[in-house]
Amino acid sequence: MFQTELIEKCKQNNRKAQLQLYNCYCDGMYVVAHKFLGNTMEAEDVVQEAFINAFVKLHQYQGEVTFGAWLKRIVINKSIDVLKSKKHYWQDLEEAHLKVVEPVDEEWLIEDTITIEKVKQAIDQLPEKYRLVVVLYLIEGYDHQEIAEILNISEVASRTQLSRAKLKLQESLIPLSNAKER
Known part of the structure; x- marks a missing residue:
C-alpha cells in the first residue's frame, strides 16, 4: 500500500515523493546499468x-508488474541504447542460419575452486x-521471449547466443580449473 501511495504522489509531481522513490531504487538500478555498461559514469548517467x-x-x-521491474526495463533499454550509440550494433542473422545447440550437461557445473569473481570476469x-544475453537470462532472470523483445532479436537467436555463451564460458573457465590442480 505504501508504494502505491508513493507512486500516486509522484504522478502528481510531488518532489519529496519522487526523491523517496529514487532513493528506494537508485542503487539497484545502478547495479543493473553497470552490468551492461561496465563504466561507472555511463551507468550513473543511464540511471539518471x-x-x-x-x-x-x-x-x-499501470501496476501490471512491480514498479522495480518496470523501472529495470527502462534502465536496460537505456543501457542498450548507450551501447548502440557507441556503434556496437547487433549483427542480424537469418534464422535459417541459426541452429540451437543443446548443452550436453544442462546443470552446467564448474569446479568449486573457481570463484564467483572469476566467473564474473569470464562473463x-x-x-x-553473448554477454548481454547471459546477463539478461542468467542474472536478471528474463526468458527468451523477453530477451528477444529487449534486444530486438529472435527467440532462436537468444537461445543460440546463450548456448554459445555458456560454451565460451566453460572454455575460458577450464584452464582456470586445470591451473588450480597443478
Whole structure:
C-alpha cells in the first residue's frame, strides 16, 4: 500500500515523493546499468536518464508488474541504447542460419575452486552479444521471449547466443580449473 501511495504522489509531481522513490531504487538500478555498461559514469548517467523518463511517463505505469521491474526495463533499454550509440550494433542473422545447440550437461557445473569473481570476469570477457544475453537470462532472470523483445532479436537467436555463451564460458573457465590442480 505504501508504494502505491508513493507512486500516486509522484504522478502528481510531488518532489519529496519522487526523491523517496529514487532513493528506494537508485542503487539497484545502478547495479543493473553497470552490468551492461561496465563504466561507472555511463551507468550513473543511464540511471539518471531512466528516472527522468520514468517520472515523465509515470502515468503509463499501470501496476501490471512491480514498479522495480518496470523501472529495470527502462534502465536496460537505456543501457542498450548507450551501447548502440557507441556503434556496437547487433549483427542480424537469418534464422535459417541459426541452429540451437543443446548443452550436453544442462546443470552446467564448474569446479568449486573457481570463484564467483572469476566467473564474473569470464562473463565480462564474452563478446557483447553473448554477454548481454547471459546477463539478461542468467542474472536478471528474463526468458527468451523477453530477451528477444529487449534486444530486438529472435527467440532462436537468444537461445543460440546463450548456448554459445555458456560454451565460451566453460572454455575460458577450464584452464582456470586445470591451473588450480597443478
